[in-house]
Amino acid sequence: MSFRQPSVLPGFGLTFGFTTFFLSVIVLLPLAALVLAAASMHWSEFVHVVLSPRALGSYRLSFGASFLAATINLVFGFIIAWTLVRYEFPGRKLIDALIDMPFALPTAVSGIALTTVFAHNGWIGRYLEPLGVKVAYTWLGVTLALTLISMPFAVRAVQPALLEVQRDLEEAAETLGAHRFYVFRHIILPTVLPALLTGFTLAFARALGEYGSVIFIAGNLPMKTEITPLLIVIHLEEFDYQGAAALGVVMLVISFVVLLAINLLQTWGRRRHVRGAR
Amino acid sequence: MAAAAPAALTGDARRPGQHTWLHSMVRWLFIAVSLTFLAAVLLAPLATVFAMAFERGLQAYLRSFADPDTAAAIRLTLTTALVVVPINTMFGLAAAWAIAKFEFRGKSILITLIDLPLAISPVISGMIFVLLFGLHGWFGVWLREHDLSIIFALPGIMLATMFVTFPYVARELIPLMQQLGNAEEEAAITLGAGGWMTFFRVTLPKIRWGLVYGVVLCNARAMGEFGAVSVVSGHIRGLTNTMPLHIEILYNEYNFVGAFAVASLLTLLAALTLVVKTLVERTGYRRR
Numbered sequence: 001m002s003f004r005q006p007s008v009l010p011g012f013g014l015t016f017g018f019t020t021f022f023l024s025v026i027v028l029l030p031l032a033a034l035v036l037a038a039a040s041m042h043w044s045e046f047v048h049v050v051l052s053p054r055a056l057g058s059y060r061l062s063f064g065a066s067f068l069a070a071t072i073n074l075v076f077g078f079i080i081a082w083t084l085v086r087y088e089f090p091g092r093k094l095i096d097a098l099i100d101m102p103f104a105l106p107t108a109v110s111g112i113a114l115t116t117v118f119a120h121n122g123w124i125g126r127y128l129e130p131l132g133v134k135v136a137y138t139w140l141g142v143t144l145a146l147t148l149i150s151m152p153f154a155v156r157a158v159q160p161a162l163l164e165v166q167r168d169l170e171e172a173a174e175t176l177g178a179h180r181f182y183v184f185r186h187i188i189l190p191t192v193l194p195a196l197l198t199g200f201t202l203a204f205a206r207a208l209g210e211y212g213s214v215i216f217i218a219g220n221l222p223m224k225t226e227i228t229p230l231l232i233v234i235h236l237e238e239f240d241y242q243g244a245a246a247l248g249v250v251m252l253v254i255s256f257v258v259l260l261a262i263n264l265l266q267t268w269g270r271r272r273h274v275r276g277a278r
Numbered sequence: 279m280a281a282a283a284p285a286a287l288t289g290d291a292r293r294p295g296q297h298t299w300l301h302s303m304v305r306w307l308f309i310a311v312s313l314t315f316l317a318a319v320l321l322a323p324l325a326t327v328f329a330m331a332f333e334r335g336l337q338a339y340l341r342s343f344a345d346p347d348t349a350a351a352i353r354l355t356l357t358t359a360l361v362v363v364p365i366n367t368m369f370g371l372a373a374a375w376a377i378a379k380f381e382f383r384g385k386s387i388l389i390t391l392i393d394l395p396l397a398i399s400p401v402i403s404g405m406i407f408v409l410l411f412g413l414h415g416w417f418g419v420w421l422r423e424h425d426l427s428i429i430f431a432l433p434g435i436m437l438a439t440m441f442v443t444f445p446y447v448a449r450e451l452i453p454l455m456q457q458l459g460n461a462e463e464e465a466a467i468t469l470g471a472g473g474w475m476t477f478f479r480v481t482l483p484k485i486r487w488g489l490v491y492g493v494v495l496c497n498a499r500a501m502g503e504f505g506a507v508s509v510v511s512g513h514i515r516g517l518t519n520t521m522p523l524h525i526e527i528l529y530n531e532y533n534f535v536g537a538f539a540v541a542s543l544l545t546l547l548a549a550l551t552l553v554v555k556t557l558v559e560r561t562g563y564r565r566r
Contacts, residue, residue: 004382008464010473015376019388022369026441027394030406033416037409076315083312087305095313097556101320104495104548106502108522109541112529113323116330123322148319180300209399212504212522216529229401229505236405236509241414248402255397259390 034252037245049246057223058231065139065227066207069146070154073203074196077154084155085162103152107212114145115217137219142227145213150203157199161192161269194269198262205258209251327545330538342539350516351524351540354435358520359500362439366496370447371489375477378455379463389452395444404438404509430512435520438506443499450492451485458484491558498551502544 004012038046049055083089084096102110118125118135125135135141165188173183211229218225228251235244332339342348373392377385395403409415411428421428428434462484466476482489504522511518519527521540528537 004380007380007460008467009379009460009476010467011375011477012380012382015372016380016382019369019373019376019392022372023388023391026437026444027391030410030441031394031398033409034402034406076311079308080312080315083308087309089309095316097552098316098320100552100555101324101548104498104502104551105324106504106522106541106544106548108504108525109327109502109544109548110323112525112537112541113326116326116534117322123326124318144319148323151319180304205397209397209402210505211399211401211508216526229399232399232401232405233509236408239414241409241412244405245409248405251399251402255399259397263390 031252034245034248037242038249041242041246045242046246049243050250054222054226055228055231055247058226058228061139061142061225062208062228065142065146066150066204068143069150069207070200070204072143072147073151073154074200077151077199077203078158078192078196081155081158081162085159099155100152102149107149107210108216110148111145111213111216114148114213115141118144118217136217137225139225141217141219142214142225145217146207146210149210149213150206153202153206154199157202158192158195161195162188165191190272194265194272198265198269201258201262201265205255205262208258209255324545327538327541330534331542333538334535338535339539339542342533342536345536347516347519348524348528348536348540351519351521352543354432354519355501355521357432358436358439359497361436362443362500363493363497366440366443366500367447367489367493369444370449370451370492370496373448374451374455374485375481377452379460392445392448395441400442400503400505401509403441404506407434407437407441407510429510430514430518432518434510435507435518438510439500439503442503442506443496446496446499447489447492450488450495454485454488455481487558487561491555494551494554498547501547 041049080099084092084099115122115136117123118128118141120126120129120134120136122136128135133140135144169187170183173187174180178186209229211227211233214227215230218227218230220226220230228247232244232247232251235241235247343352373388377389408429411417411421411434413422413429415429428437462480463476466480467473471479501520502522503520504526507520508523508526511520511523513519513523513527515527521544525537525540525544528534528540
């Protein structure tokens with residue numbers, strides 16, 4: 001079997017060559033440099049950096065806050081997607097367009113704006129402060145920033161799946177006397193479950209690597225409100241390239257695992273969809 | 279008041295079990311929860327950007343752009359985008375042509391590799407170039423001997439931005455071109471048109487709206503990139519500070535009007551991006 005199937009269209013050599021060349025120079029070679037830099041460390045050194053108390057503290061915050069943000073988006077993402085797909089209300093189209101705002105907005109802008117709103121004298125922060133809830137400069141602020149920047153991924157993953165729910169099935173169930181909750185549990189949820197999980201994982205992956213919006217609201221205290229990407233930057237600023245590379249490789253491996261999970265979830269979702277259509 | 283009329287129009291009310299008391303309760307609860315969540319997390323911060331930028335009035339807002347460092351930051355961001363976006367657009371077109379028009383082995387691996395920068399923390403995206411070209415990096419000594427600087431200079435900022443915004447045009451075009459198929463291009467070639475002519479006269483008109491959105495999104499991300507650029511820039515005022523980095527400096531100096539004035543420009547750019555997206559979707563071309 002040859003490398004590619006024959007086609008009358010020209011330009012394969014040119015475009016494929018340019019694509020792979022550019023991809024290698026801009027993406028793959030620099031990433032290989034990262035892996036090699038970490039590989040040149042002695043393994044005891046590597047473990048020392050990667051499992052230092054400060055690094056462990058940053059993993060705890062990065063993973064905990066990202067997981068919490070993705071969970072919040074799982075719930076609110078579903079509610080927002082449902083509202084946008086199923087209900088008609090004034091301003092629906094505007095809200096639908098605004099969902100992508102955190103995606104288009106620079107993270108530094110999200111960061112300073114969120115910090116201002118949730119600071120002790122901010123629009124929302126001033127009402128939370130008397131209740132004893134401090135958001136800015138705590139782990140709660142980190143979670144909030146991660147929730148904002150990963151929100152579009154959760155909503156946009158669920159929206160198309162909700163459109164595909166077969167409403168005649170819902171109606172049939174209801175005419176046969178099924179309760180609304182029963183319909184949700186047995187017809188709607190199974191259809192959107194792969195999309196919900198994909199949205200959760202996408203949001204989690206996006207939150208894990210986030211830097212710009214978090215550093216403004218976090219306070220950045222070692223062990224307490226210091227995320228892993230910030231710890232990498234601190235290593236770099238001290239010219240400790242190897243330490244930074246070691247932490248970078250840890251994050252890279254985790255990103256790959258999450259990416260793999262997303263691909264598996266999407267394959268699972270497609271397979272369920274095909275089987276359901278038969 | 280408004281509750282009864284639109285419900286009757288949407289056809290929701292005609293469906294069985296859709297006009298019960300419980301249903302309308304759930305409906306208003308969902309709308310209220312959605313709007314409250316979005317108002318607190320999204321709309322309040324957006325409004326704050328402009329409220330803070332105009333806190334001391336229009337004069338102070340406009341004066342903040344007269345600051346030479348701010349003007350230099352805006353210039354640097356524009357220069358970077360002017361170089362990065364066309365290169366990534368060319369790459370996106372080439373990648374989409376190779377992937378959508380031909381069947382070859384390892385195609386899904388290639389697509390995954392193109393998406394890779396999206397899965398990587400921006401800090402790592404910047405760091406890899408520091409490891410290569412930084413003072414203690416692989417080529418650091420060689421670069422210094424030849425009096426070249428990449429890190430803490432314009433080329434580093436461009437490289438990091440290129441890496442981060444690398445997939446956007448390609449991601450927009452690949453599914454679109456796959457969906458549109460090859461029949462028209464094949465007809466053009468069979469009738470004797472050349473490759474370039476086929477591309478410009480047949481393919482480009484078909485994909486132009488997807489291309490427009492891909493370019494606009496790539497531009498918004500390029501102008502707004504913070505993490506990766508922050509690592510490679512060195513934060514030299516007036517020289518290597520892009521707009522997002524300059525926002526950070528002004529903010530940390532408690533110059534809130536200045537910081538939010540620059541932020542307001544980037545917010546407007548993001549809003550413009552969404553407007554383009556909405557218009558593009560209205561042309562009938564559906565994303566996702």
